[in-house]
Amino acid sequence: MRPARPARRPAPPTPATTPLEVLRTVFGYESFRGDQAEIIDTVVAGGDALVLMPTGAGKSLCYQVPALVRAGTGVVVSPLIALMQDQVDALSVLGVRAGFLNSTQEWAQRRAVEEAFLAGELDLLYLAPERLRVPATLELLEQGHVALFAIDEAHCVSQWGHDFRPDYLQLSLLHERWPDVPRIALTATATATTHREIAERLELTEATGARHFVASFDRPNIQYRIVPKASPRTQLLELLRTEHAGDAGIVYCLSRASVEQTATFLSEQGIPALPYHAGLDRRVRAANQARFLREDGLVMVATIAFGMGIDKPDVRFVAHLDLPKSVEGYYQETGRAGRDGLPSTAWLAYGLQDVVQQRRMIDTSDGDAAHRRRLSAHLDAMLALCETVECRRRQLLAYFGQTGEAERCGNCDTCLTAPETWDGTVAAQKLLSTVVRLEQRGQRYGAGHLVDILRGNATARVTQLGHTDLSVFGVGSDLTDTEWRGVVRQVLAQGLLGVDGDGYGTLRLTEQSAAVLTGDRTVALRREAPKPARAPRSTRKAGAAAAVADLGTDATAVFERLRAWRAGTAKEQGVPAYVVFHDATLREIATRLPTTLEELGTVTGVGVSKRERYGPQLLEALHA
Numbered sequence: 123m124r125p126a127r128p129a130r131r132p133a134p135p136t137p138a139t140t141p142l143e144v145l146r147t148v149f150g151y152e153s154f155r156g157d158q159a160e161i162i163d164t165v166v167a168g169g170d171a172l173v174l175m176p177t178g179a180g181k182s183l184c185y186q187v188p189a190l191v192r193a194g195t196g197v198v199v200s201p202l203i204a205l206m207q208d209q210v211d212a213l214s215v216l217g218v219r220a221g222f223l224n225s226t227q228e229w230a231q232r233r234a235v236e237e238a239f240l241a242g243e244l245d246l247l248y249l250a251p252e253r254l255r256v257p258a259t260l261e262l263l264e265q266g267h268v269a270l271f272a273i274d275e276a277h278c279v280s281q282w283g284h285d286f287r288p289d290y291l292q293l294s295l296l297h298e299r300w301p302d303v304p305r306i307a308l309t310a311t312a313t314a315t316t317h318r319e320i321a322e323r324l325e326l327t328e329a330t331g332a333r334h335f336v337a338s339f340d341r342p343n344i345q346y347r348i349v350p351k352a353s354p355r356t357q358l359l360e361l362l363r364t365e366h367a368g369d370a371g372i373v374y375c376l377s378r379a380s381v382e383q384t385a386t387f388l389s390e391q392g393i394p395a396l397p398y399h400a401g402l403d404r405r406v407r408a409a410n411q412a413r414f415l416r417e418d419g420l421v422m423v424a425t426i427a428f429g430m431g432i433d434k435p436d437v438r439f440v441a442h443l444d445l446p447k448s449v450e451g452y453y454q455e456t457g458r459a460g461r462d463g464l465p466s467t468a469w470l471a472y473g474l475q476d477v478v479q480q481r482r483m484i485d486t487s488d489g490d491a492a493h494r495r496r497l498s499a500h501l502d503a504m505l506a507l508c509e510t511v512e513c514r515r516r517q518l519l520a521y522f523g524q525t526g527e528a529e530r531c532g533n534c535d536t537c538l539t540a541p542e543t544w545d546g547t548v549a550a551q552k553l554l555s556t557v558v559r560l561e562q563r564g565q566r567y568g569a570g571h572l573v574d575i576l577r578g579n580a581t582a583r584v585t586q587l588g589h590t591d592l593s594v595f596g597v598g599s600d601l602t603d604t605e606w607r608g609v610v611r612q613v614l615a616q617g618l619l620g621v622d623g624d625g626y627g628t629l630r631l632t633e634q635s636a637a638v639l640t641g642d643r644t645v646a647l648r649r650e651a652p653k654p655a656r657a658p659r660s661t662r663k664a665g666a667a668a669a670v671a672d673l674g675t676d677a678t679a680v681f682e683r684l685r686a687w688r689a690g691t692a693k694e695q696g697v698p699a700y701v702v703f704h705d706a707t708l709r710e711i712a713t714r715l716p717t718t719l720e721e722l723g724t725v726t727g728v729g730v731s732k733r734e735r736y737g738p739q740l741l742e743a744l745h746a
């Protein structure tokens with residue numbers, strides 16, 4: 123039974139536009155990408171859709187365009203209230219009438235948005251999910267004219283422990299209350315479990331008639347690189363200086379302390395960096411986030427508390443100084459790089475201590491055995507990705523069940539410089555034998571001590587403990603300290619050695635150790651570069667920002683001039699720089715050098731509204 127509805131205000135007449143016309147005139151783009159056209163047609167025709175697409179693929183257009191084509195207002199449910207203002211600003215610059223309702227607003231502001239909605243003067247209305255629990259909001263929506271419901275970040279409905287989960291679970295009521303209004307749910311989370319849960323909880327299964335669109339999760343413009351950790355901050359600095367000078371990027375660290383230290387270190391080295399973690403005052407955090415979004419070329423050093431929904435298109439690199447806990451996490455975090463499709467880097471420094479620390483954290487974590495097994499499985503998949511000698515991208519996509527891509531992508535470190543492997547069986551046997559000998563004495567030690575014994579380093583500790591007497595003392599003098607640490611790390615990563623739950627990172631045998639000791643199992647290891655590996659040879663110019671990577675010198679100079687003009691304009695108008703124009707658009711202008719407004723209008727990303735708003739000044743800056 124449908125509830126009786128109060129009389130609606132008449133829907134505003136829609137201009138007879140097609141999705142393609144909207145794309146070209148409003149957004150300034152030439153054609154739809156991937157499944158966009160089909161998704162948009164589905165929703166425009168009143169059908170429901172569930173969309174799984176990686177970050178940067180263009181999910182927003184999938185509901186923004188139908189909202190402009192269909193009569194009424196597109197209602198967008200999004201948990202990211204801190205970003206709503208920016209989203210609305212970005213739309214306003216395009217000439218789209220948008221507003222939002224959330225808890226940060228004054229009563230009068232809210233009232234103004236409500237009035238505009240009721241008067242049919244909004245194309246898009248952004249709502250925080252908790253608003254829909256308020257009966258007054260539902261009544262408001264009843265009185266206006268809703269063109270569609272878009273449910274952004276739809277994975278929130280599925281993940282336990284997610285802050286927004288209770289509010290998202292309420293969203294199935296939209297369907298009951300507005301059975302005729304199409305719904306589109308969107309997420310960048312790729313796993314099959316999430317997919318199924320969203321469909322079930324939001325009543326968007328294919329059985330109910332909803333169409334599902336699952337895009338390829340490949341991000342071809344992101345170059346994946348995982349390097350052995352030596353001195354991570356210095357390695358990071360080298361990366362930023364040689365390949366990302368002046369670029370915006372995110373550096374992820376595990377602990378708050380390390381966030382602070384790294385941000386300070388980078389600032390001291392002349393790289394503008396800001397910290398972000400849950401221990402900072404809320405206002406400081408918000409201010410740092412706002413600066414990162416608004417200004418060009420800032421580096422955000424953060425814990426993983428930062429980043430959800432950050433739709434800054436020109437993040438040129440994401441660097442991890444510590445090992446992510448899962449491949450999903452790694453994919454989400456690195457995915458924040460290069461939304462604009464320009465070349466970007468995902469760089470991770472990873473070492474022995476990472477493995478020890480994470481295995482220990484799992485062993486001592488709360489929760490039952492099944493929970494620990496799950497965490498372990500996540501970590502193992504991440505470690506396998508770190509240690510692989512195959513194409514990283516292929517392995518990453520295979521994790522999400524997407525196979526059939528090319529054998530080698532040509533844009534990850536293992537493809538660019540094939541890693542050497544060696545038969546590490548004997549080394550692994552020496553290492554495991556040392557653990558056995560010590561266990562026979564009822565003792566367990568961490569990696570450092572084991573390496574000292576193997577190398578025959580008669581340190582004070584080794585001598586004092588009588589470990590010079592062990593038969594394995596010095597049997598590993600053929601490898602260096604660094605090489606041994608590489609062996610320990612890889613043996614641990616392969617699960618042939620375990621970490622004790624005692625909190626000290628001591629190592630123990632596992633069920634799989636025996637097969638190595640008896641010679642039934644061989645152990646292939648990656649050869650560690652003698653020095654921390656330099657960046658693989660890429661097409662990039664050293665010292666240049668990635669956004670201008672393959673531009674000539676003249677075009678680069680023009681690009682920089684345009685960037686300066688953009689920074690000034692954005693500041694004047696109080697909007698993020700990318701709201702004015704994206705890097706990709708500035709690049710195209712810098713190479714094509716349009717002389718008239720008409721020509722400028724043919725550049726990707728220059729719609730009618732932006733051309734009128736910025737065109738004259740831009741041409742002036744361009745030909746100054």
Ligand code: ADP
Binds near residue numbers: 180
């Ligand atoms: P997502 O929400 O999937 O992460 P966005 O909607 O933010 O991605 O889109 C990523 C970028 O791609 C944006 O800069 C957007 O303007 C651009 N984009 C989306 N669709 C197209 C298209 N059809 N042609 C050109 N650019 C597009």
Ligand code: ZN
Binds near residue numbers: 534537
């Ligand atoms: Zn590859």
